[in-house]
Amino acid sequence: MDWIFWVILGLIGAAVIAASIITHVNRKSIGAPEQPDELEAEPSAETPGDTVVVDAELVEEVGPAAPTLERPESSQSRFARLRRRLSSSNNVLARALADLLSVDRIDADTWDDFEATLIASDLGVGPTTELTDALRKELSVDGVADPETARRVLRSELLRLVDPTLDRSLNLDSEEGKPAVVMVVGVNGTGKTTTVGKLARVLVADGRSVLLGAADTFRAAAAEQLITWGERVGVSTVRGPEGGDPASVAFEAVASGAENGIDVVIVDTAGRLHTKTGLMDELGKVKRVIEKKAAVNEVLLVLDATTGQNGMMQARVFSQVVNVTGIVLTKLDGSAKGGIVVAVQRELGVPVKLIGLGEGVDDLAPFDPEGFVAGILGE
Numbered sequence: 263m264d265w266i267f268w269v270i271l272g273l274i275g276a277a278v279i280a281a282s283i284i285t286h287v288n289r290k291s292i293g294a295p296e297q298p299d300e301l302e303a304e305p306s307a308e309t310p311g312d313t314v315v316v317d318a319e320l321v322e323e324v325g326p327a328a329p330t331l332e333r334p335e336s337s338q339s340r341f342a343r344l345r346r347r348l349s350s351s352n353n354v355l356a357r358a359l360a361d362l363l364s365v366d367r368i369d370a371d372t373w374d375d376f377e378a379t380l381i382a383s384d385l386g387v388g389p390t391t392e393l394t395d396a397l398r399k400e401l402s403v404d405g406v407a408d409p410e411t412a413r414r415v416l417r418s419e420l421l422r423l424v425d426p427t428l429d430r431s432l433n434l435d436s437e438e439g440k441p442a443v444v445m446v447v448g449v450n451g452t453g454k455t456t457t458v459g460k461l462a463r464v465l466v467a468d469g470r471s472v473l474l475g476a477a478d479t480f481r482a483a484a485a486e487q488l489i490t491w492g493e494r495v496g497v498s499t500v501r502g503p504e505g506g507d508p509a510s511v512a513f514e515a516v517a518s519g520a521e522n523g524i525d526v527v528i529v530d531t532a533g534r535l536h537t538k539t540g541l542m543d544e545l546g547k548v549k550r551v552i553e554k555k556a557a558v559n560e561v562l563l564v565l566d567a568t569t570g571q572n573g574m575m576q577a578r579v580f581s582q583v584v585n586v587t588g589i590v591l592t593k594l595d596g597s598a599k600g601g602i603v604v605a606v607q608r609e610l611g612v613p614v615k616l617i618g619l620g621e622g623v624d625d626l627a628p629f630d631p632e633g634f635v636a637g638i639l640g641e
């Protein structure tokens with residue numbers, strides 16, 4: 263009966279070899295780069311404790327099901343549409359300014375109301391005082407002597423606060439043979455994944471090749487949501503197993519980007535409360551591990567404009583952990599608090615680079631100070 267045992271053993275062995283060949287072929291067919299099965303990323307000098315086991319077999323790259331058929335809206339018509347929305351979204355500020363310009367007599371109460379409205383729009387105390395002082399000089403007690411002059415002062419003061427001198431362009435210059443890397447960070451539900459999708463679409467329309475990294479491995483649906491965005495805009499997504507190491511997925515995405523000559527890798531990270539130290543440390547690790555492969559060009563902090571001053575706290579903590587290079591202010595369409603633009607820039611010294619004004623694929627625009635102020639003034 264010994265021979266039966268040896269035949270069964272032989273059959274099992276053959277099945278195992280066949281299964282491993284099929285797995286290998288499948289991996290190649292989705293375009294994942296060849297990686298050693300287990301790669302110990304070298305610990306960097308600055309963070310000797312960071313090691314990450316990159317299990318390439320667990321990370322897969324999912325390509326778009328079909329080439330994208332949609333054509334992005336032209337930037338001109340996108341901006342015109344966004345500006346219309348902006349003027350209605352900032353209606354509290356716009357109304358306060360319009361009220362001030364229309365009263366017959368400006369007394370102490372009128373100024374108090376005006377200041378209260380500016381503060382309620384999240385402009386911050388300092389900028390509110392500056393704006394009010396500048397206007398007080400122009401507007402007489404007996405009302406607006408010359409509404410055109412007042413409006414001009416208002417426009418230039420607002421513009422000065424928003425600061426048109428800041429560099430708001432995305433830095434996408436990368437080393438030869440390496441992709442530019444954009445990390446997208448922020449608390450839960452601010453609009454990170456949506457922003458990654460919209461941004462990928464803008465970059466693809468600009469003629470750049472893009473790869474997405476789903477470094478949100480906590481939430482079951484997060485990677486699926488990113489893959490869906492990737493399919494919409496025609497780019498592939500690197501994902502890992504649920505509950506896996508987010509740093510490992512980010513590393514793999516950047517490695518794949520380098521191997522396949524991709525211009526920009528956008529890494530979506532899990533939403534995390536800025537108050538949870540462990541999660542914030544993990545975010546720092548994701549960035550350091552990426553940097554073992556390529557420099558991180560941009561760390562974009564996504565802030566929900568409707569959360570007001572709480573957004574300021576988030577901004578402070580995130581910028582301590584990862585060096586934030588730009589703010590994406592989402593949901594300005596649903597907020598009456600456009601003043602947060604000024605407050606957050608002042609606080610961090612980091613410019614608002616992009617704004618989200620809706621859930622649609624084309625509802626992301628570069629932040630344009632002149633357009634923003636014109637929107638606030640309802641022009």
Ligand SMILES: Nc1nc2c(ncn2[C@@H]2O[C@H](COP(=O)(O)OP(=O)(O)OP(=O)(O)O)[C@@H](O)[C@H]2O)c(=O)[nH]1
Nearest residue numbers: 450451452453454455456533592593618619620621
């Ligand atoms: N109105 C509006 N909704 C937006 C905007 N950006 C994102 N959203 C919506 O906000 C919700 C959350 O967006 P997500 O992109 O899933 O947010 P997230 O930060 O990735 O969420 P987590 O992964 O849970 O942290 C979704 O319903 C989006 O459609 C925007 O600019 N305007």
